[in-house]
Amino acid sequence: MYLRSLLDVAELNLPTISSDRLAGMAGVNAAKVRKDLSYLGTYGTRGVGYDVEYLLYQISRELGLTQDWPVVIVGVGNLGSALANYGGFTRRGFRVVALFDIDPRKVGTAVDGLRILALDDLEAVVAEAGVSIAVLTTPAGAAQAVADRLVSAGISSILNFAPTVVSVPEHVHLRKVDLSMELQILSFYQQREAGILSASTLGPRSA
Amino acid sequence: MYLRSLLDVAELNLPTISSDRLAGMAGVNAAKVRKDLSYLGTYGTRGVGYDVEYLLYQISRELGLTQDWPVVIVGVGNLGSALANYGGFTRRGFRVVALFDIDPRKVGTAVDGLRILALDDLEAVVAEAGVSIAVLTTPAGAAQAVADRLVSAGISSILNFAPTVVSVPEHVHLRKVDLSMELQILSFYQQREAGILSASTLGPRSA
DNA sequence: GCATGTGAATAGATTCACAGCG
DNA sequence: CGCTGTGAATCTATTCACATGC
Numbered sequence: 001m002y003l004r005s006l007l008d009v010a011e012l013n014l015p016t017i018s019s020d021r022l023a024g025m026a027g028v029n030a031a032k033v034r035k036d037l038s039y040l041g042t043y044g045t046r047g048v049g050y051d052v053e054y055l056l057y058q059i060s061r062e063l064g065l066t067q068d069w070p071v072v073i074v075g076v077g078n079l080g081s082a083l084a085n086y087g088g089f090t091r092r093g094f095r096v097v098a099l100f101d102i103d104p105r106k107v108g109t110a111v112d113g114l115r116i117l118a119l120d121d122l123e124a125v126v127a128e129a130g131v132s133i134a135v136l137t138t139p140a141g142a143a144q145a146v147a148d149r150l151v152s153a154g155i156s157s158i159l160n161f162a163p164t165v166v167s168v169p170e171h172v173h174l175r176k177v178d179l180s181m182e183l184q185i186l187s188f189y190q191q192r193e194a195g196i197l198s199a200s201t202l203g204p205r206s207a
Numbered sequence: 208m209y210l211r212s213l214l215d216v217a218e219l220n221l222p223t224i225s226s227d228r229l230a231g232m233a234g235v236n237a238a239k240v241r242k243d244l245s246y247l248g249t250y251g252t253r254g255v256g257y258d259v260e261y262l263l264y265q266i267s268r269e270l271g272l273t274q275d276w277p278v279v280i281v282g283v284g285n286l287g288s289a290l291a292n293y294g295g296f297t298r299r300g301f302r303v304v305a306l307f308d309i310d311p312r313k314v315g316t317a318v319d320g321l322r323i324l325a326l327d328d329l330e331a332v333v334a335e336a337g338v339s340i341a342v343l344t345t346p347a348g349a350a351q352a353v354a355d356r357l358v359s360a361g362i363s364s365i366l367n368f369a370p371t372v373v374s375v376p377e378h379v380h381l382r383k384v385d386l387s388m389e390l391q392i393l394s395f396y397q398q399r400e401a402g403i404l405s406a407s408t409l410g411p412r413s414a
Numbered sequence: 415g416c417a418t419g420t421g422a423a424t425a426g427a428t429t430c431a432c433a434g435c436g
Numbered sequence: 437c438g439c440t441g442t443g444a445a446t447c448t449a450t451t452c453a454c455a456t457g458c
């Protein structure tokens with residue numbers, strides 16, 4: 001979050017930024033900004049703030065963004081192909097090196113200039129390109145089997161979009177993006193408000 | 208998460224489930240399951256567990272999934288069209304009623320049977336279909352302006368996919384899905400491990 | 415004087431552990 | 437006896453508040 005805010009600040013050619021201002025941009029508390037940044041080192045200057053360029057570099061380095069990360073996407077449905085095209089990935093060190101799908105009708109076709117390969121080529125591509133991060137966009141039913149295969153192919157980080165719990169060994173990093181869960185959470189808040197509203201309209205009990 | 212696990216359990220025709228088993232499926236601690244569910248009511252039976260169907264219904268109701276939620280998607284790029292097609296939304300009470308885009312070349316064409324409308328039609332559609340939830344899939348630069356417009360059109364929940372901070376009034380619910388941030392977090396862990404690994408390979412200082 | 419860096423205080427979430435009920 | 441429901445304990449995150457240094 002700070003990285004993103006700092007990129008905006010850098011665009012404005014401001015040389016330094018205070019924790020207070022950065023907090024405002026990132027939508028958090030100023031003390032939190034300082035505490036968070038203090039874990040990286042003491043990069044600020046009292047009475048002045050943080051040097052924008054320097055802090056940008058330090059955060060990028062800490063996040064591992066100063067190096068190039070080849071990624072593979074497995075499951076080329078709507079979401080998979082959207083992600084293959086997604087500029088946000090390539091814009092920061094993430095390079096999609098291959099797409100995989102089981103469907104033989106898709107294999108051999110291309111999305112955004114990337115050929116779709118058969119799952120059988122997974123191990124070879126991972127090894128050859130030194131891929132450690134995979135994006136999992138298969139249907140829920142296939143996710144665990146594909147995850148297992150990714151792990152045994154040597155992948156050590158998985159970003160899972162399949163709406164199901166996926167288990168991986170201790171040493172593999174797993175993150176989940178659950179799109180319908182996000183909408184469900186919004187629905188929950190909506191629902192709750194509707195409840196409060198109607199409850200307070202039910203007569204004597206309001207007040 | 209519990210809802211999803213319970214749907215799987217229901218499919219197996221198991222009549223009840225213990226907090227322990229549900230915890231295993233959802234990937235959390237059993238005490239947490241019980242505490243979480245206790246906030247909804249006392250739906251379990253000591254010595255037995257939770258009635259699957261009953262709990263399913265209670266959670267669905269609490270999440271507002273027993274009603275139909277019309278949603279609009281604004282910004283029909285790769286991601287927007289992927290989401291328009293996304294089965295996970297429609298499968299649970301979320302019905303995409305319209306797509307919007309500024310690009311006049313897109314307006315009038317259709318994605319997955321849904322016509323793409325001009326932003327000018329937003330207010331009318333929101334009012335007519337009683338839409339309260341919007342999905343924001345514009346580029347970062349347009350996100351805030353579109354969010355403002357969504358809010359003044361009467362939207363009270365926004366799911367933001369644009370990689371930027373969006374501000375909304377107090378009463379509007381906002382959630383964010385930041386795809387490249389997810390990859391950056393994975394990159395961070397990878398990076399950190401690489402660091403530890405090489406540090407412990409640097410000679411005398413290891414041990 | 416201004417803004418960082420950080421111990422201390424607070425708030426919040428998770429887990430423990432066990433009484434209580436079916 | 438098994439499993440829930442929940443106070444108490446613990447662990448983690450956030451915020452306060454101020455000494456410190458430019």
